[in-house]
Amino acid sequence: MKVLLFDIDGTILLTGGAGKRSMEDAFLSVYNRPLSDVPMAGRTDSQIFRHILRHHDIQWSISEEKKFKQAYFDRLELALSGIAHGARLCPGIHTLLTTLDRHDDCTIGLLTGNWKISAYMKLKYFNIDHYFNIGSFADDNEDRNLLLPAFMRRFNGLYGYMPLKDESFIIGDTPRDVEAALYNNVISIAVASGFASKQELLQSNPQYFFDDLEDTDAFIKTIGLTPCKTS
């Protein structure tokens, strides 16, 4: 069984800034302060939130995070329903997901810095949420490197066995996705469809690199799946 863990932003889709804007608006509405210029790419939402709180000298607590999350989810839902925000799927994603979905010997999952609710809002916007029935999210851990163990436990709970590490892949658009794969001894696939340049990604030493995921056959071959007869 191959296990493919996809990052969301920059790997599967781009929200055209709706995600960042919603976070900024939510922070302003809850705390009446601007979001500081915190680097977001590759970080988990929990990590970003804690970073901003520290910057403003506000004490983190579960209830603070809960309050902020609700404000963010409300705004994200509105922002995604707006027509001119320029959200789009990354090249090749739709064909890749429909192709992978036809393979019984592969599980498609998420390993994302998004909170679970916002992750599914973004996927649902493109009607691709049904491809992902399992994942690991910012709710599980603020440290991206610790999302994989959370995923493995969840997978085991659902299917009754642990995936093999040499058959598990993390697919992402930033060096932090590659780092999470290296840290956990699973296979990294970097794709330059998002927030990091080709050069930055190659410097992070991924096992595999793609400019984008347009070439479905090449991707299938890379992960070692036999092409489907019906494809």
Ligand SMILES: [Mg+2]
């Ligand atoms: Mg990303």
